[in-house]
Amino acid sequence: MSLQLPERRDRSGTFHRRLTLLALFGISLITLTGCSSESRGEWERLAMPDPATVEGESTLALWQGAWIAALITGVFVWGLIFYAVVKFRRRSDDEIPVQTRYNLPLEIFYTIFPIIMVVVFFSHTVRVQNVVLDDSPPDNTITVVGQQWTWTFNHPYDNQNVYVSGDGNVIPTLVLPVDETTRFELRTPDVIHDFGVPGFLIKMDVMPGQENHFQVTPKRIGTYAGKCYELCGVYHSRMLFNVEIVSRADYDTYLQGLEDAGDVTDEPILGGAYANEQVGLDPTDAEEADQ
Ligand SMILES: [Cu+2]
Known part of the structure; x- marks a missing residue:
């Protein structure tokens, strides 16, 4: 001893x-x-990026609201746990506390309250979803093609289609006009990709045979990073792109530049054989990587 x-x-x-x-x-x-x-700012947004689009503000508000509601619930539940632990801790007299059973008000409370919470969360989610997936006619439409392993962005211009495409070495840039609503028509000839820009607080699957779309209204000029969010295959990590939000005048200059460079077709390029030519990879490299 x-x-x-x-x-x-x-x-x-x-x-x-x-x-x-x-x-x-x-x-x-x-x-x-x-x-x-x-x-x-990051703390205030609870680790979300600062939204660069009008639609992203609704997503951010939903995110913050959900965390605040969850934290209030958490504090309440932790309080009850600590109260029970301290109040009913083992004492020297070894007496068992009163056992509460068939307490109707308590049972009604813990049945109804979670249902109310789910209804509130659900209604806010649907409300924000309606804002983010709004389908009213946009100012511009860009056909986005995800392909193994880069992106092609098709812009309608001068009754034609002008496009920009990445390859194995070059990351393509998606140029968007500020304060205008632009719809992305998402297409892929091969596998499921996922088109998203963290700064826009939205992403969406790009699926073969399915015509997904969403639209955004960028609210400030700037440069952002975009990527494929779906582990789509061997060179998934190369599926990055830049986003440049510019003024209407700069956007017109950009489109004219694509036309002058001869990057013009009658219809949007949707990939297929053409997409594979764009990859810029030595076929033997791809074969080796497949093994
Ligand atoms: Cu991908």
Whole structure:
């Protein structure tokens, strides 16, 4: 017995030192990361990107609202748990607390309340979905083609189709006019891809044989990054693209530039054999990678 006491004291000393170190580490982490206005914005948006489109604002509001509702519920439930743990902890008298059964008000509460929560979450989700998937006639339509392993963007211009396409080495750029609604018609000749721009807070599957579309209204000029969100195959990681939101005048200049460069067809390029030619990969490379 006499030997155990110093050992115990030692252990609790180490424990306290570790706890202090952990607390210091936590405080310095918060202090070091929580200063810039950029990271403050990230905290406010709960890690969502700053939406670059009008539609993205609704998605962000849904995200924030859902987290706030979940946190309020969490605090309430944690409170009840800690209350029960402390109030009914084991005591020396070893008396079992009153066992509550057939408590009708309590049972009604925990049945009705989750149903109300699900209804509220569901109604807000449907409301935001209607905003994000709004189908009213857009100002512009761009046919987006996902292909193994890049993207082609077809813009109607001058009663023709002008296009830009990436290849194995070049990441294509999707140019969009600001303050105008642009619809993306999503097409693929091969496998399922997923077209998305994190800054737009939306993505959608690009599926063979299915004509998916959505539209966005970019609200500020800038450069963004886009990518394929579906693990579509061996060179999936190459399916990146840039997005440039420009003024109407710059957009017209850009389209004219594509026409002048001869990147013109009668109809939007939808891929197929043409898409595979665009890949820019040595066929033997692709074969090796397949194995
Ligand atoms: Cu893909």
